[in-house]
Amino acid sequence: MPRYRLQPTPAQEQVLAEHCGHARFVWNLAVEQHRHWKLGRKSAPGFAEQCRQLTEARAAFAWLRAGSIIVQQQALKDFAQATANYFGHSHRKPTWRRRGQSEGFRIVAVRPADVRRLSRHVGAVKIPKVGWVRFRWSRSVPEGVKSYRVTRDAAGRWHLAFAAIPEPIPAPGTGAVVGVDRGVAVSAALSTGELLRAPALREAEQARLVRLSRRLARAERGSNRRAKVKAAIARLKARERDRRKDWVEKTSTDLARRFDVIAVEDLKISSMIRSAKGTLRVPGRNVAAKAGLNRGILAAGWGRLVQRLEHKAPGRVVKINPAYTSQRCSACGIVDAKARESQAAFRCRSCGYAANADVNAARNIRDTAAGHAVVARGRSGLPERTNREPQPVLLTV
Numbered sequence: 468m469p470r471y472r473l474q475p476t477p478a479q480e481q482v483l484a485e486h487c488g489h490a491r492f493v494w495n496l497a498v499e500q501h502r503h504w505k506l507g508r509k510s511a512p513g514f515a516e517q518c519r520q521l522t523e524a525r526a527a528f529a530w531l532r533a534g535s536i537i538v539q540q541q542a543l544k545d546f547a548q549a550t551a552n553y554f555g556h557s558h559r560k561p562t563w564r565r566r567g568q569s570e571g572f573r574i575v576a577v578r579p580a581d582v583r584r585l586s587r588h589v590g591a592v593k594i595p596k597v598g599w600v601r602f603r604w605s606r607s608v609p610e611g612v613k614s615y616r617v618t619r620d621a622a623g624r625w626h627l628a629f630a631a632i633p634e635p636i637p638a639p640g641t642g643a644v645v646g647v648d649r650g651v652a653v654s655a656a657l658s659t660g661e662l663l664r665a666p667a668l669r670e671a672e673q674a675r676l677v678r679l680s681r682r683l684a685r686a687e688r689g690s691n692r693r694a695k696v697k698a699a700i701a702r703l704k705a706r707e708r709d710r711r712k713d714w715v716e717k718t719s720t721d722l723a724r725r726f727d728v729i730a731v732e733d734l735k736i737s738s739m740i741r742s743a744k745g746t747l748r749v750p751g752r753n754v755a756a757k758a759g760l761n762r763g764i765l766a767a768g769w770g771r772l773v774q775r776l777e778h779k780a781p782g783r784v785v786k787i788n789p790a791y792t793s794q795r796c797s798a799c800g801i802v803d804a805k806a807r808e809s810q811a812a813f814r815c816r817s818c819g820y821a822a823n824a825d826v827n828a829a830r831n832i833r834d835t836a837a838g839h840a841v842v843a844r845g846r847s848g849l850p851e852r853t854n855r856e857p858q859p860v861l862l863t864v
């Protein structure tokens with residue numbers, strides 16, 4: 468996230484400090500409420516409940532009411548995200564914020580007209596209740612800025628960071644859970660049976676890329692011709708990147724709209740498993756190198772997809788341990804290392820269930836996440852389920 472040096476006037480600085488104070492107050496209020504939450508008790512207030520309490524707090528305190536509601540609401544949203552990260556085991560538990568330490572606030576619903584360039588090295592950003600504040604235009608500002616964060620470091624310097632983070636999408640409220648598996652043959656497989664493919668270069672474009680690469684190898688260093696070929700290659704690669712990004716945006720929006728809970732494998736755990744398992748045997752060194760490269764690109768795309776899902780469906784993405792998801796039969800629960808006929812086909816030797824291997828894995832991911840949900844409900848006061856999930860039986864043939 469690119470960061471810029473903010474240059475407020477002393478009067479502006481005072482309002483910025485007030486925004487920081489409000490954000491800190493609201494954040495600490497949320498921390499306080501969550502501290503009272505214990506296992507077995509009614510669940511801690513969710514984001515909607517906290518928004519209601521914020522409205523009450525604003526009605527009660529004139530100084531809070533005088534501040535920006537965007538700043539205060541976003542502090543709550545940041546806290547909700549921090550809590551989701553904590554429960555997703557990717558971050559530590561959110562704690563108190565102290566004055567003068569990690570001070571800052573976030574502004575959302577930023578319009579293109581809210582950021583402008585005044586001269587070569589000076590820009591200005593419109594901040595609610597503050598007005599236009601100058602910043603050093605030290606690098607280009609990303610396109611499609613949706614929000615930004617203003618922070619003050621320990622030395623009292625102000626910074627501005629732009630982000631193109633999308634607004635959360637409301638859950639459909641149907642209770643639907645989907646498992647998503649990072650496929651080998653496809654980009655992603657859903658437990659619904661859908662196979663999703665991220666777009667790549669078209670065949671003609673691929674051929675052109677190969678031709679250009681050959682031309683580049685022949686071109687003389689430092690020549691005009693070489694620069695032109697290089698630029699053409701960069702354009703083609705950018706086109707592929709843009710298509711994949713576009714696919715990630717569309718896919719994450721679609722999933723966030725259709726499902727309440729989206730279950731994915733925990734990348735940190737799966738990378739360990741996958742590397743220990745080794746990779747597909749591939750003939751020839753070039754092919755292996757190419758396959759490795761493709762995997763790298765796919766992994767990056769997968770990471771971006773999960774990140775976007777977390778932006779668009781905060782608190783609704785469940786990361787599960789992927790152990791056995793590719794070897795377990797999603798119909799009868801038996802774990803059988805030999806059930807995987809090939810990279811693409813799964814056939815259970817116990818019950819005969821046959822499916823696309825990635826879809827079978829996606830269904831296991833979904834079911835594991837649904838099992839977590841049952842445990843979570845049991846904690847919140849509902850009766851515990853007495854019939855335990857059937858434990859996977861190892862098939863020893």
Ligand SMILES: [Zn+2]
Nearest residue numbers: 796799815818
């Ligand atoms: Zn089976």
